[in-house]
Amino acid sequence: MAPATPSAAPAPRPVDLYRAVWRWHFYAGLLVLPFLVLLAVTGALYLFQAEIDDYVYRDLRTVPRAAAQLPHSAVLARAGAAFPGVVASYVPAAAPGRSAQVLLRGADGARVVVFVDPYRGKVLGSLPDKGGVSGVVRRLHSLSYFGTLANGLIEMAAGWTILLVVSGLYLWWPRGRRGALLLRGRPGQRVFWRDLHAVTGVYVALFLLFLAVTGMPWSVLWGAQINQWANGSNFGYPAGVRVALPMSDEHLQHALPTAWSLRQARLPATPTGAGAAAPIGVDRAVARFDQLGIARGYAVSLPAGPAGVYSAAVYPADLAAQRVVHIDQYTGRVLLDMGYGDYGPLGKSLEWGINVHLGQQFGLANQLVLLAACVAIVLLCVAGGCMWWQRRPAGGLGVPPMPADRGALKVVLAVMAVGGLLLPLVGASMLLMLALDYCLALRRR
Known part of the structure; x- marks a missing residue:
């Protein structure tokens, strides 16, 4: 008689699979909800x-209109006289009735934004760089x-949120x-809170996934890796779009506020060098940028040394108007002119996701839809x-029961391991939670 062929292990029962998913959904929720x-x-x-900054700091950001503005060099001089330091960047008035902004770097390295009336030259006041209400919120x-x-904890929470949505x-x-x-x-009943949690989660699931995924580019580990991969070498993606340029070792993000996709971008070096002619100066440089048609609200960085360049960058709500321009500080010749249309498919996708995440791409509708999603997320968490508070036993966590068939737990862990490999911080926290789950199981025995 031929030996019996060993049968394959039976598939986990639906009730065991449900319990295994529920157990890890519970752990993830306990970790992520705050x-x-x-x-x-x-x-x-x-x-x-x-809108918040315009209201809170209206005395700094708005000015009475007048017939003509002062030269940009005069605006920089007024700011420097009031707050000694080196000019790091300069934002000409974005529209009539708006102040100009000068970012100064002090001898101690502290950076301050000085607001100047571009019509009268009056210094209106200052704020720490990336300070104010919106800076604190960010x-x-x-x-x-x-x-x-702590920033890594946010990356871990975002990764767990993706797993929470899928398991939920x-x-x-x-x-x-x-x-x-x-x-x-x-x-007053637990079934009400259970249904409120589940139904709200269903309606907000896609928004949660979108916000978690599009927020990952800012994360400390995963975001840094994807940023480096997306940018490649030299000037963002793609490198040297219009012309072949000599590149410096200075990065764009050190000189100007920059889009996420250009954080690794390097500034070009002026090919002509210091011996060519006298520098054109900030007034002619700004006039050159205006002539090139870059959207108002752009920030200008001044040349850092004889081989430096004038750079202008703008990242408005409309992605099509995103633009970075570098010009020779001696001749005003355009060295590089890059816009959103020059990015590759990955760059465009990342920038689009970030712009929608910030509530910019579709105007007020974008803001209101995401505001509703944020309110729903808070309701989901509450x-x-x-639901957990009403369910938990006195003095315990109320961890859902272990499935009778441990094979169901292995199936769930195998799926979660894929997420842990893709998101290393999530994977590390999974190992800690596995150790906690094992200890709880031993204690229960």
Whole structure:
């Protein structure tokens, strides 16, 4: 008689698979919910950062109109007289009735933005660079106030959010029952909070995924790697779009506010060098940028040394108007002129996602839709917290039961391991949570 062929291991039962997913959805939610509330509240505020700054700092940002503006060199001189330092960048008045902004770097390295009336030359006041209300909100949003480790926690939370959405949709899936998009019970009952959490999660799932994925480029580890990969060498992506240029070792982000996609971009070096002629000066440089048609609101960086260049960059709400221009500081000749249309498919996709994430691409509609999503995310977290609080036993965490078939747990862990490999910080936190789960299982035995 031929030996019996060993049968394949049976597939996990649906109830065991459900319990395994539920267990890890619970752990992820316990870890991520506080971060999601922080990100939703600060993100909702930052959607309206321009409007908030215009209101809070209207005495700095707006001025009475007049017939003519002073030369740009005079504006820089007034700012330098009031706040000694080296000019790092300069933003000419973006529109009539707007102030000019001069970024100065002091001897101690501190950077301050000085606001100047471009018509009368009056210094209106100053703010720390990246300070003010919107600066505080942005640093809270990324936890950059608290250093690299805290910023890494935000990256970990964003990665776990992706897994939370996928596992949450699996848990919600109707499986033949009706009314999966309706609320049951009353606010005092756990079923009400469960349904509120599930139904809100279904409606906001795509927004959560979109915000988590498009927020990853700013992250400390994954974002840095994708940034380096996307940029390649030399000037962003693609390198040296219009002409072959000699490149300096200075990066664009050190000279100007820059789009995420150009953080690795290097500044060109002036080919003619210091011996060619006298520099054209800031007045002629700004006139040259205006002649080239770059959108107003652009920032100008001054040459850093004899081989430096004048650079102008603008990143408005309309992606099509994104632009970076470098000109020779002696001749005004254009060395590089790069816009959104020059990016490759990856660069365009990343920039589009970032612009929508910031609430810029589609104007007020973009802001209002994402504001509603942020409110729904807070509601989702509150409902999840209330549901857990009502369910948990006294003195315990209320961890969902372990599946009877441990094979179901292995299936879920295998799927999660893929996410851990793609997002290393998430993978590291998974190992810690596995150790915690093992300890809890031992304690229960």
